[in-house]
Amino acid sequence: MAIKIGYQPRKQRKFRFRAPLHLRHKLVAAHVSKDLQKELGKRSLPVRKGDKVRVMRGKFRGHEGTVVRVDLRRYKVFVEGVQRQNAKGQDIMIPLDPSNLLIIEVDTSDERRFS
Secondary structure, eight states, X not given: OOOOOOSSHHHHHHHHHHOOHHHHHHHSEEEEOHHHHHHHSOSEEEOOTTOEEEXXXXXXXXXXXXXXXXXXXXXXXXXXXXXXXXXXXXXXXEEEOGGGEEEEEOOOOOTTTTO
């Protein structure tokens, strides 16, 4: 299913801001590793809690971990082990953009995910 929106950047921003949940989930998608592409027959998948991912860009490039949380409101993904300390000294998780992630392992606990 293709998502049809205008080509003007203002209309694209408006679409992402007002998108319903079932479309937001599709917008939080990441590329799949080469071996999984052959196995699944898909190039990208929506990221879900429990998937194992590798960070491809940024300060944490090369880090692998499981997805702890997916924030559909901000279109961000939180990965286990990707964190920093705030001013109080507490560890806080860093939100990552799904386009900077590569899915290595897929959580197959939901049988409806690939049907």
